[in-house]
Amino acid sequence: MLRNKVPFIFLFAALHLLIIKELSAQTPKLIKTIIVDAGHGGTDVGATGQYENSLRSKEKDVTLAIALKLVDELKKQLPGVKVVPTRTTDIYQKPTEKARIANEFHGDLFLCIHADSGPLKQGKRQVGTRMVTKYKISYTGKGKKRKKHKTAYEVEEPVYEYFKIPLTRSGTSVWIFAAHKTSDKLKAIMDGDENFEIEADGVDSLETNIDFNSPQGKIIAAIYAKRYQERSDRLAALVNEEVENTGRAALGVNQRRVGIWVLQATNMPAILIETGFINNPEDERYINSEQGQQELAEAITKAVQRYKAQVESMNNTTPAPPPAVTKNNLKDPAGKNTAPALAFETRPTKDTKTIEVKNNKIEVDIYDDGEIDNDIVSVYYNNKLLVDKKSLTTNPHSMTLTIEPGKANELLLFADNLGTIPPNTALMIITDGKKRHEVRLSADLKNNALVKFELKNNN
Numbered sequence: 001m002l003r004n005k006v007p008f009i010f011l012f013a014a015l016h017l018l019i020i021k022e023l024s025a026q027t028p029k030l031i032k033t034i035i036v037d038a039g040h041g042g043t044d045v046g047a048t049g050q051y052e053n054s055l056r057s058k059e060k061d062v063t064l065a066i067a068l069k070l071v072d073e074l075k076k077q078l079p080g081v082k083v084v085p086t087r088t089t090d091i092y093q094k095p096t097e098k099a100r101i102a103n104e105f106h107g108d109l110f111l112c113i114h115a116d117s118g119p120l121k122q123g124k125r126q127v128g129t130r131m132v133t134k135y136k137i138s139y140t141g142k143g144k145k146r147k148k149h150k151t152a153y154e155v156e157e158p159v160y161e162y163f164k165i166p167l168t169r170s171g172t173s174v175w176i177f178a179a180h181k182t183s184d185k186l187k188a189i190m191d192g193d194e195n196f197e198i199e200a201d202g203v204d205s206l207e208t209n210i211d212f213n214s215p216q217g218k219i220i221a222a223i224y225a226k227r228y229q230e231r232s233d234r235l236a237a238l239v240n241e242e243v244e245n246t247g248r249a250a251l252g253v254n255q256r257r258v259g260i261w262v263l264q265a266t267n268m269p270a271i272l273i274e275t276g277f278i279n280n281p282e283d284e285r286y287i288n289s290e291q292g293q294q295e296l297a298e299a300i301t302k303a304v305q306r307y308k309a310q311v312e313s314m315n316n317t318t319p320a321p322p323p324a325v326t327k328n329n330l331k332d333p334a335g336k337n338t339a340p341a342l343a344f345e346t347r348p349t350k351d352t353k354t355i356e357v358k359n360n361k362i363e364v365d366i367y368d369d370g371e372i373d374n375d376i377v378s379v380y381y382n383n384k385l386l387v388d389k390k391s392l393t394t395n396p397h398s399m400t401l402t403i404e405p406g407k408a409n410e411l412l413l414f415a416d417n418l419g420t421i422p423p424n425t426a427l428m429i430i431t432d433g434k435k436r437h438e439v440r441l442s443a444d445l446k447n448n449a450l451v452k453f454e455l456k457n458n459n
């Protein structure tokens with residue numbers, strides 16, 4: 001409707017600005033509505049406790065109990081936020097129905113509660129013996145006189161009982177939609193509301209009609225899909241952390257390749273929490289207990305509170321804070337620099353390489369190593385941000401670095417977002433006078449990569 005009233009050229013200019021804005025920084029966003037989905041329901045039972053002596057609990061009941069506690073906890077801790085459960089009773093919903101509710105309520109977050117399972121091995125044990133009659137066959141005579149004789153005899157045979165061996169695996173894991181499924185997410189966005197909400201300039205949202213089949217629309221949808229993935233990953237990391245804080249095994253953030261349709265079909269950041277393994281005895285008892293359910297609801301709520309605070313404090317001039325905010329980040333020795341903490345400080349550095357150089361000025365070119373898959377990285381040199389959230393391509397990011405003697409000159413690679421083929425691998429070509437070094441570094445959402453340059457020009 002609006003589309004016909006807005007001159008095309010204006011709309012095009014506005015979209016163009018939005019695209020640039022989106023690419024350069026994340027716009028602020030208020031978390032106003034949270035959708036909580038109790039996985040499965042009704043005839044869709046989900047996983048069930050199957051091992052010997054299990055509680056025979058059903059995933060659909062566990063998810064509903066935890067989801068209801070989560071809804072209560074979110075309402076209690078975030079009074080201004082609307083919390084919408086997809087179901088509050090034992091009803092069947094198609095995944096499309098769950099996604100429709102989430103999209104119709106304009107959720108800013110979609111939290112799916114599930115319980116994990118896995119194939120159970122069968123065990124057998126002897127429970128007794130029984131006598132079985134068998135027959136011995138023998139023949140007498142030859143030719144036409146040949147005769148068959150059947151002699152019965154008794155044997156003792158063991159009697160076995162078969163049972164299902166419980167899973168040894170336990171813990172909580174968090175899932176986001178797989179990067180290569182971005183196209184599905186994009187489709188959900190494109191098929192979404194006619195009044196697609198565009199956040200303009202951090203002020204109010206501009207409601208407009210966008211044709212997502214237009215080139216501009218496609219770009220916007222792609223940007224949104226990418227951003228939802230970043231946000232989903234941020235929230236997932238926080239949930240994992242809060243679960244870990246309870247002392248429970250936190251199995252990390254994963255990208256599932258198949259089967260989380262609902263995560264891909266919702267037009268908002270979405271995570272799926274596998275609260276525990278229904279076929280692990282300890283986990284089954286935990287996710288069925290009032291105390292366990294409440295603990296999980298509280299941990300997830302804490303993560304949502306942290307996520308909300310992070311997302312809402314973002315502005316257009318500062319980079320997005322990292323998933324994990326530690327006390328260290330809050331320190332600001334200068335007192336005047338209000339820039340947020342350096343993102344890399346929250347992750348350990350795994351891939352470290354040391355290069356000896358002869359010159360105190362070197363050139364570094366950073367390329368994507370291998371297939372170009374939209375890796376987005378930031379590069380820091382001696383804690384100073386040199387490259388801010390740029391995608392790695394075959395066109396290098398080039399920089400000149402000053403190497404100081406007797407100092408650890410550290411060039412750090414931080415993955416802001418994994419491309420479609422994780423981890424983010426960068427090829428660095430280092431030109432040190434006439435010498436060239438090639439260094440391959442790999443960073444992911446958990447670990448940074450680092451090159452140390454040591455000056456050796458005395459000999």
Ligand SMILES: [Zn+2]
Pocket residue numbers: 039040046047059114115
């Ligand atoms: Zn499930």
